[in-house]
Amino acid sequence: MLAIIDTGCANINSVRFAFERLGVIPEIITDVDKLKHAERVILPGVGHASVAMERLISAGWVDAINEFQRPLMGICLGMQLLCSHSSEGNIKTLNKIKGDVAELDVGQLTSPHMGWNNLNILKQHALTKGITNEQQVYFVHSFAHQVNDCTLAQAQYGQNFSAVITQDNFAGMQFHPERSAKVGSQLLKNFLDWRI
């Protein structure tokens, strides 16, 4: 079963529909106990990091995610919550993927970073299979994970930042694969095919 964690603050349906277009019917779970029955999990998220983290803590998701050993992928804010620390609200996050999330230094560019931008693949991996550097995905964010050895693909807006990250059974995509046309559906398919 593919589970999508419903933290109450995310735009869950667009992620659900994207998997349904791939022929997979996800289960949206609000009950922490259901997590252990999931084969793979999506942690979606939009909004403010400290609000979302508070909701994860108060609903009891933190221990369940810590114990989870199958593939779990965060999308956008969901990815940021899997990292070590976020400067949005200056909070400790789940620390499943090492590295900190900080506000993008966009210089003279407009903020948030909103729109279609290129992926720059740094490491070959099952999650980035079939993706080339000319392809673009849809970003909407103003904070980002700073590139480190967990980074599989980076993107550039004012500075380089992580677009796809992974550590152990955890992964994250900063952009919205569910809204990134054919490239996005390839990336979601890669997640479904990912074997630890």
Next chain:
Amino acid sequence: MLSKRIIPCLDVKNGQVVKGVKFKGHEVVGDILELAKAYSEAGADELVFYEISASVEKRLLDLNWVESIAKNIDIPFCVAGGIKSVEDAASVLKQGADKISINSPAIAKPSLIKELHDEFGKQCVVVGIDSFYDETSNEYLVYQLTGDPNATSKTRYKTLDWVKKVQDLGAGEIVLNCMNQDGVRKGYDIEQLKKVRNICTLPIIASGGAGSMSDFKNVFEQTNIDGALAASVFHKDIIKIPELKQYLAHNKIATRLC
């Protein structure tokens, strides 16, 4: 490199897509879902849906079509029409819309922008501004309730003042509808867009006036805006999106080719 966005706009009335000229005399263009699918497959970067009669009729837009769009397209889309509260916005976002756009309700209650920002984050809060160039006073003025010519009225805001206020209140993006240009296909209002760009750090989407592929090239070359929205040139098949994208790429404008 971040691509300049090409955004077809679908005005929705009674469950169908319509298009008027200078916000009047709307004709039916086609089915919402069929058009949305055709545009996303053709390479549109984003879609905007305005349920134009919702604010005038003092009701929230129809949520049924929002879910059907979310199920069937794989690019981002923004929805507008009678969103007057955090609860309204939550129900639209829950159906799968990526962003919500507010216009007349923000003028009636500017603090709504901040409330939406605080609840959902600025990334999904778009403010649409209908701006009219008044020749006698040589000023840009904000109008409201433009979905119905009988309800349309001038507001207390000058466009540049309202843009600053909207930005301060926490909007994430501005769609600037230049009313004098709407549906007449004589080019975007470069002068006005430049003025707004100079005082605004948010992404700005130009709207109103696209008639030819060179209008898109001109607005991107001359104003540094983030995206260009158009309706009639796409609905009437005057411009095909794949050809437009090739043309822009050929003219060295950052474009998503697919």
